[in-house]
Amino acid sequence: MPPHIRAISSHFPKKKMSNIELASELNSWTAEKIFEKTGIESRFVSDEGETAGDLAVQAASKLFDHGVVQRADIDMVILCSQSPDYFLPSTACVVHKKLGLPTTCGAFDFNLGCSGYVYGLAIAKGFVEAGVARTILLLTADTYTKYIHQSDRSVRTLFGDGAAATLIEANDSCGSIGSFVLGTDGSGVEHLIVPAGGARLPLSSQTACEIKDASGNIRSKNNLFMNGAEVFNFTVSEVPGLVQRTLERNNETIESIDYFVFHQANSYMLGHLQKKCLIPDKKFCQNMKNFGNTVSSTIPIAINESVKNGSIKGDNTICLIGFGVGYSWGGVTVELGKDFVCI
Amino acid sequence: MHLNNDEFLSRLAEVLQVSPSELVDSFKLDENNFDSLALISTIALIDECFNTTVNIEKLMACRSIKELLALIADALKS
Numbered sequence: 001m002p003p004h005i006r007a008i009s010s011h012f013p014k015k016k017m018s019n020i021e022l023a024s025e026l027n028s029w030t031a032e033k034i035f036e037k038t039g040i041e042s043r044f045v046s047d048e049g050e051t052a053g054d055l056a057v058q059a060a061s062k063l064f065d066h067g068v069v070q071r072a073d074i075d076m077v078i079l080c081s082q083s084p085d086y087f088l089p090s091t092a093c094v095v096h097k098k099l100g101l102p103t104t105c106g107a108f109d110f111n112l113g114c115s116g117y118v119y120g121l122a123i124a125k126g127f128v129e130a131g132v133a134r135t136i137l138l139l140t141a142d143t144y145t146k147y148i149h150q151s152d153r154s155v156r157t158l159f160g161d162g163a164a165a166t167l168i169e170a171n172d173s174c175g176s177i178g179s180f181v182l183g184t185d186g187s188g189v190e191h192l193i194v195p196a197g198g199a200r201l202p203l204s205s206q207t208a209c210e211i212k213d214a215s216g217n218i219r220s221k222n223n224l225f226m227n228g229a230e231v232f233n234f235t236v237s238e239v240p241g242l243v244q245r246t247l248e249r250n251n252e253t254i255e256s257i258d259y260f261v262f263h264q265a266n267s268y269m270l271g272h273l274q275k276k277c278l279i280p281d282k283k284f285c286q287n288m289k290n291f292g293n294t295v296s297s298t299i300p301i302a303i304n305e306s307v308k309n310g311s312i313k314g315d316n317t318i319c320l321i322g323f324g325v326g327y328s329w330g331g332v333t334v335e336l337g338k339d340f341v342c343i
Numbered sequence: 344m345h346l347n348n349d350e351f352l353s354r355l356a357e358v359l360q361v362s363p364s365e366l367v368d369s370f371k372l373d374e375n376n377f378d379s380l381a382l383i384s385t386i387a388l389i390d391e392c393f394n395t396t397v398n399i400e401k402l403m404a405c406r407s408i409k410e411l412l413a414l415i416a417d418a419l420k421s
Contacts, residue, residue: 215379229382
């Protein structure tokens with residue numbers, strides 16, 4: 001039986017940071033300017049000791065608490081994160097224990113950022129079609145704010161923490177996951193990176209040395225670095241073609257797709273891509289205002305918000321486009337189906 | 344190219360918060376608000392007006408309007 005997305009739930013840390021708070025700390029941009037440049041009004045920030053695994057557990061628990069699925073039915077947990085609880089074991093194993101899932105359930109992590117949700121759907125679809133699993137929990141969770149220097153407005157204004165849980169089930173009655181377009185350009189590695197902390201550059205007193213860049217932002221090699229101009233150039237070059245190839249592979253057009261959900265990077269970038277791809281306003285999702293860029297969780301969070309506000313209906317065909325760190329990208333079309341549940 | 348140049352310069356003037364008449368060849372970018380945000384807006388403008396992208400390191404190294412327009416012309420040739 002083919003797979004489909006049965007349900008999505010999300011979870012955010014309690015601590016919310018508004019632009020007003022951020023502006024008073026950064027002491028450079030006003031709250032209005034942050035919103036004008038990013039389209040973000042507030043973002044959630046994890047507490048010390050609150051991990052991506054914790055957020056994923058909370059998101060997944062909502063699916064069980066609402067009776068969408070039973071724990072015993074889950075036969076695979078796939079967790080996408082770039083801020084894992086440990087180097088090892090996999091955060092998926094940590095989450096598996098905390099959720100009380102059966103030992104017959106497989107569990108593993110994969111490391112991708114803003115393309116991660118589309119890749120996760122591709123892995124899940126492959127598992128179902130190959131008969132490896134029937135009921136899959138795809139978890140996306142990140143706490144990028146832990147990597148961000150408090151005085152780096154270039155990333156602090158954009159990123160927020162959060163998690164989403166997507167239930168993918170074999171089902172031949174409604175809903176579908178279409179064909180995928182995936183791609184990579186490893187020349188982008190240096191442009192969105194936490195340079196230190198892995199085997200290539202272990203943490204040391206040197207890596208903790210803070211440097212002020214030409215724009216006045218402060219960070220060390222232990223922190224998240226984003227070359228915004230290079231990343232923007234990459235998206236302008238790659239994403240319109242990705243949209244086109246995704247539509248062609250699924251025999252769809254801009255006109256036949258009901259709604260487009262791109263990775264919610266920032267409103268300026270999305271506005272430019274929407275215009276370049278000639279997608280009408282009513283079909284294009286912009287949903288980062290209250291969450292910021294939550295990395296691999298932006299797409300499932302945006303799907304849920306769009307279902308809740310009526311932009312996506314049960315039998316709609318939607319086009320999902322993820323792109324970012326790596327550089328890595330992916331596109332797919334999806335029909336949610338009338339039994340879709342958003343929590 | 345000239346039509347695109349005019350449109351590009353008019354909109355670049357908005358980005359740099361100067362009068363379009365000031366954007367002559369010798370206009371000094373590095374002395375006039377060509378910061379990280381202006382850089383991203385310029386990438387978007389180049390894409391919209393010329394449907395191309397330029398090398399970011401070379402874009403950041405542009406010191407005048409003349410150099411910027413030459414960089415775009417090179418990108419359009421390649």
